Amino acid sequence: MSTIDAINEGDVNFSINEKGIATVIFHHPLSNSLPGRVLKKLADTITDLGGKDEVKVIVLKSEGGRAFCAGASFDELISIKDLETGKKFFMGFANVINACRKCPKLIIGRVQGKTVGGGVGLASAVDYCYATKFSAIKLSELAIGIGPFVVGPAVERKVGTSAMSQLAINATEWQSAEWAKENGLFAEVFDNVEEMDSAVETLANKLSASNPEAMKLLKGIFWEGTENWDQLLQERAALSGELVLSDFTVNAINEFKKK
Template sequence: MDYVYSTTENGIATLEFSHSQANCLPLDFLYRLSEELNKLSVDDTVKVVLLRSAGEKTFCAGAFFDELSQVDSLEKGKEFFSGFALVLNAIRQCAKPIIGRAQGKAVGGGVGILACCDYVFATEQASIRLPELSIGIGPFVIAPVIERKMGTAALSELSFDPEQWKNAYWAEKKGLFARVFENISDMDKEIDYFLRKLSSYPIESLVEIKKILWKSTPSWENLLFENASISGKLALSDFTKNKIAKKNK
């Protein structure tokens, strides 16, 4: 069952998405995620947001390749990659802290979403990879997010070795994950405790800390969409078209 929905209880909002193809994110899902985040940002009953996906194996497989294969113009290319720009900016601009839950692997845009969260819990199964270069494009939209969270060296290592999975402890060492657990059960127990504790603090303090954390990123309002244009242009190449066609067989 594919869905995007949010629920709120005791000041804690849970925003969850699910897609049958390894929790990939079609464009309409990205629109819905950004809309939900914008609503939660101004909801006075919400103090903290948990961003999670369904299932146990994969947090997010990134972009929906069936849609990417339909890109046949610069306009459609920019529109496709701008979906992630919308979500990343919505996370950045959300007045409430966003806590990420990575129960499994994250690929491409999924890594970018985790990097944009303010604090991330993960399991040992949460390996990460940026495969974009292997299909002739690059992680341009998510690059500023990953560079901010993990540093230029980590972004370079992930970008230029697109077939290599990095394990959860590598990601923790580089700053993507705050804490890594052996299994989902242990992680969820700690997340529950963490969220209840965080939601007990004054909302004014949480909002001001969020502002401080993101004070150097106002340029992202335009930058991420400019980078989406780069990805959209490269997606029209014969190399990329052939690679996507092979993956969709």
């Protein structure tokens, strides 16, 4: 698969059932990685569903039975040649996080497998997240010379500064799903996908029958103190956009792609 082909692969789809439960599914053949086109569609989809009266609650998931999300698309990262393009790419992650933050509907995350970088940011940006025991997490950005600048605020909000620091500094090591649960990222960890999906369905059904106004107000309270994130995440995207142009990062990404 060429770089251009890989960037153009992947998509986002959604459905709304009779109870007002909207299910958003993103996918990409490379372990559900996230090129800019998929990030934009994901942010737009979440925003659009948040504005629909018939939607009561949103479930966010990825396709397949293995990786939940491999984070940023290496193919797209390696194609970035100028600061503006770099900032625009990382703003894709910022826009998804902000879409989740601003969405007036509660969002349930469903994490079936390993999650890296931007995928950890997604799991942190939802309001309630279930996972399987196979859902180890890693913030690998420092290993390629960048840093989890854009997803950092969302991750830190969920797991705290100490756990966030561990993830960011020890960038090549996986932390287990149980570690993620103990630190507040996952609400519950299940032995298999079937058990997790049953719990997702149960919670989504309960929320779909709850007071929409109460849930909206509750979400607003949960996200108090993040009102500056539009500006903050723009600044963080600029940092990453500059670093991705460095020789260190270009060489590191090329080495990763060889593995």
